[in-house]
Amino acid sequence: MKKIILLIVSLICSNILFAQQQNATFEVNPSTFNEDDEITITVSNINPSTWGVTDLYLWAWSFDINDANTMDSPTNGSWTNSNEAQKLTNNGNGTYSFTFTPTTFYNRTGIGSIGMLVKAKDGSGDKKTQDQIFEVGVFQLNLTSPTNNVTIINANENVNITATSTINADFNLLANGSSVHTVSNSNNYSFTVNPSETTNYTLQANDGTNTLSEEFQIVVRPIVTEESLPTGLLDGINFDENDATKATLVLYAPNKEFVHVIGDFNNWTIDDMYLMKKDVANDRFWIELTGLTPQQNHLYQYLIDASIRVADPYSTLILTESNDQYINNTTYPNLPDYPTGNTNHAVTVLKTGETSFNWEIINFTKPNKKDLVIYELLIRDFDELHSFDAITARLNYLEELGINAIELLPVSEFDGNESWGYNPSFHMALDKYYGTKEAFKTFIDECHKRGIAVILDVVYNHATGQNPFYRMWNTDNGGYGGQAAANSPFFNQTPTHTYNVFNDFNHSQQATKDYVKRTAQYWINEFKIDGFRWDLTKGFTQNCTENDESCTGAYQADRVAILKEYADYQWELDDTSYVIFEHLGSNTEETEWANYRLDEGKGIMLWSNLNGNYNEATMGYHENGKSDFSWIDYKNRGWTYPSNVAYMESHDEERLMFKNIEFGNSNASYDATELATALERLHTAGAFYFTIPGPKMIWQFGELGYDVSIEFNGRTGNKPIRWNYFDEPNRKAVYDIWATLIALKKQESIFKTSDFIINANNINGLKTIHLTNDDTSDDLQYVTIIGNFGITTQSIDPDFQAVGTWYDLLDNNSSIQVTNTNETISLQPGEFKIYANSQVVLSNEDFVFNNVNLVMYPNPASGLLYFTDEVSNLKVYDITGKEVITFNNHYDKNHAFDIKNLAKGIYIIKGKSLNKSFSKKLFVR
Template structure:
């Protein structure tokens, strides 16, 4: 590029005297440098006006500015103001003009010049004492050399060995060119403005092209790399591959089509691009790979991929990442010895790599997950369940969850997400555990303990989308590797725009083999590494490629491409674990859901679907029944349209308003009875449970629903932190929900009738009276063959038809003493508003064991899981195993209803001896369950 140098005249608007002349200057060059000879020609000047009478009495007085624009001083040959140097006298051209020829570097003794300032003056410019024998100030800008690289057109060239690479460039000033390859000069060209040279590529080269105009040297930097081609070693997966035989090695694999080079940078090479750490390329598979050697076992190695020398990303298959923005907010209690982010060395997420760490030693190796129909899932957000927000904290709460009767825990997403205090539906690294909840070891210990207690662990996973931090998004987007923009047309993982109407963040293309491979690789990791028992797949509606973001009808219609790909994912999970729970959050049409529910159901598999009944159950608890608005019969998988227990029904989830909130805000009333009254509203939650857990099929509870949690879901923003209310457990009215639900859940788990397919429901009345009837056709002996559930969701006292299936004595199964009965011939029963009853034609195995003795001891529940109670005050309790050995001793003064903890005893049958005085003793059996 050429620049035109403009002559700048600075006119003085202050008239000092008639002896200061305004002159005109011409220059013989449009552009010149410090080493170029320049002639200036002055016209419109009369030296005789300076009172000398000498027509040649005209001199140049000059000063310079350096390359930074600062004034650098006068010309050494200026002379003095009262006596100019003859070397700077102008030549009379004889035509009324005067000339002066000079070279700036000679005039000033330096090449560090960007601008020249000067004026014309008489030999003695101040003979009158006024200093006015001069012209106005004048300035000349020197040309600054510029180097333009014409070829190669990209700063990185990837080519085969032997390729001729043309290197051509131009300057606007005559220059001497030097081409350097890896620091050594390979070609020169002097005194030219145009450079061209053909270089034969035989190895990776870092080029520097220099141009010197005599004043300074300017440079362009560019690189050339040989096209790599080397197959990924057999057995290597994408991401990190540790060497089981050598913990000083690890092989890294990155899928990156249309990328030319990838280097590994990390704390082992000062985060600098280095040819030693350039990855091999398997051109046939579009994968880059490298075997790292010399690693130190049990050490925190950190790395990123530098792609095409421009974009730095963490490994998409990182199992732990370090975050420059959020790690400082994670405390040492949650994550001890968290490595520090390498601040100042790099930016963006960094992958943590460790070798030689011992494998976790699993203590529970024979876990059998509960049958689908028995599932009671406890959904929780770690952040809002315990103030320590860690896996360890939740593990310490397992007694609470287990005593409630939940046999599965579903975590909201725990894979790495943006920020710390999130719901987790903004995933960035699908295979990394988010450090805000704790270490991988802590998570494994939690799962191990859950399995020891018979509790399954289900993860909520988010494969519909990823945030801008996701490496596969950053490598192909319109934001030059940033977090914004949109996926570029060549992105092998993400759609440029969403193909469904529920899009958030960046939408995965699940018809792409690259995406399928990513999903399956990460799924495999969670199942194998953490022994996860199931996944709840978020937003499966988004897995189609056939719609647009503006067409909600299309998104909700049956989509075969979506059905097929989700079945493919299901097959992959079942190949990892044949008992794996697969749950979809689809909330769509029954036709498509039934395809999944029936898929491989004849093998005992089939996919489960979230079944949202929040609004309908809430209408019932609030007391509104007009137009069938409280008919929650879809709680039944058969009514919903499934052949088997495929509907995971829930009254609350993380996404739904809390039942108690609406009870208190909008509850119905009649006379002195008001659902808006706290105790009344809480009691009605118990009744809702009676018509929820007794219906065969899997169920889900949202955290603290069992205590009547009433904080608005939009408190502090929908996904913002919510108050943690453990004090509710000490409130008898709230604890009553927990106790009632616990009893119902234990009945569901232990009584075979709750797995029956023979049941009917009458839930659609306009007065709030509802009933359920179950029959176990295969019942024998003392089995419960019939159960009748009756409830009044109205706001007035009402009578309900019992419709008992047979005569005889019916037992109130919610009475833990087993003493409350009713005659089966009873045709109707009066129920207070919000009251319910659960009757069985036989007492439950969970009812108390009563003994004929002077103490009239009753024990409940029996069988027990973690504790049992006795209906009398006692002083001594001894528990013996089947060999007669005392395994537990309680001595003291224990009040009626004291809870005796036996959680540390293995599942078995025990003999207990109890006494209230030294003379009065009795024995009984206690059954301890897992």
């Protein structure tokens, strides 16, 4: 069986080279053969050096006598490591060969055909040839006319049917299952037909033992009704609000002659009752379906010019023949069955009369952009159940960390099941591998209940070959390969920037703009999505080539214009929607976006990659400004507002802890590669990250010091899910420190100030941050942060803003007296301090009952805990939900509760006060 390899890439501006598939020439000797004959496959017109290799390998599969039941060669190996048993022989003349006997090689009998391709030993990056199929059997039938599976003719037009066989045979031509012509004992067949209607033909040849057949269809061109599209209809599915037995389908298809709808309502056959009307002026076909059964899954496709069958480009749920069987009933209960045997390619699921989702949060107030702490999350690698339900169940963990936004890697339908999602095929369909739309809505509603926004990563630079609009106009006759046709309304024939993979959208085309807007509208209106992170915005220009980075990286006016148009539309749908671009380009272009409509309270946010600088700091290298992360200061970019979404890690960056452990600096007494030490250095990184004004982002499990390389199992391959890290004290300490820092960031106005200075370029790794509050009425006027990112003990000048009493915010507000603002302070390697001129007590989220405030104090606590009123039935839980202490009795106000045995961390206390239940967050230090 052909191994389907999905090139799943993350599309950041990195220097990754993507190898090209090669179209080689395959020959087999002898040209006809039985399954037990020895054969030699010879491959020519191939250059292994294109892939950076010298050796080539055969990847092979086989089919049974009915061209079904595919099986891989047992000695294929893996796609990234082919078995040496299938290495081709270099013939020294530019050709490569491989000799085998099919029954032995494939370890099976009853073989009808064999398939193969040639690849590099590691086939990742598309280092392969096209597929090649050879029929098995000395007796072969070759249909020479018509040459296409579908032939379109006018009424009363003749069609010649011709064929040859390798040995004499009896021929029988069937039309719609009935015999219409025979020829006996010949190796040539010829007959002329004149069908009056669309007819399915089968030509059979029998040599006395075996019967071979070829199937083809002759379509009589239908008469299409030309009629304007009714007012108010959108591309895709339009439901009738007053009649759940009806739905109107609209397909944009310029330069196409006619379109039939095929589906379970007409047995997947051409039926002119389902011939779509044509709105010539708007290049759209449309049809009103009637007689549908409400709340029943109907399946359909568009059959275009009787030759290309595609799912609706605006499907919200599709079924595929090769992936759905691997989606379990827990993830997606009652998934409809693919109509196997009736059609091929993706099909659309249509259901009318669905019950509306009962949203509990109707008008969610999004966190202020300045306050955003975004958690970037890949569902597949976050929980082994890889579902919306699974991450909903993990929300307590994220809420207690303190994040207020979750950014999901793409969840729209992508090729295959397991992916980062940057290989989109249907931009408006939810990928079933993550669950149902009801589960997704429940997840969003639960996030909104907790004050957490949901941001989607959307990929509009490109689409894979499965995308219907790509298949409708390409050089592969509607297949998944080739390239976009010159008349494609959506895709460029060749990429117009340097970072493209798959098929490059042409954003200067109105059709593409309409597609982007229509699909974006769906996610915001249907799911209450709070914003988009637009992937690879550098690719939205039409001015460059795939080999000219100087052009792609330079300011491009067309790109700026189209992205502003998309931002405007997003804000038209939701006035407060987050617009985030992953551009990573010139500051000139990004500044224009950051300032765009800023006076209206909008402005576009930009991804800001500080991975390299922070990682150099955590590893302990500082020469030549390696660890200078001061670009995180938006003012250094000439901006007046913190529009930079800064990150130390993202899905695309190597993990901090992996490099700490592999490459950290050391000396005789201190080693940054030692696990506990490396984790402690993340504390310091967090102190010099979350406290800097502006939005921040965490990549999943960074808060636990995830140390598995991004290249593990291939860059986009599945990564180990390490929830056990939470039970390791040194890793849990990172979570706790970061949670405290995030709480400070969100609670105290000084961490939103515009008056701050970062000194991060000391060659010895000493760094400081000084913040002065814009709000002069706040008691907390000054914060000074000092840190030693070096690997030796050093003294640092804190340069306090004022003399007086200063408090260590991460040491229970312990105080120091400052009489000399420049008196040095000694810091151990990796140590930091956050000093403030006023004490800070983190909010314990007091609840009000019967107009009485129940206060829990102190918080943070260590040793004893008190409440200002009577309480009873107290239970203390860690943030995984495990009960760790119980106080079952009734207690007077100000009773001392012993919590000395609680480890440092964050806990939830639940109980009753004045006959009312309460729940509070406790910080133990």
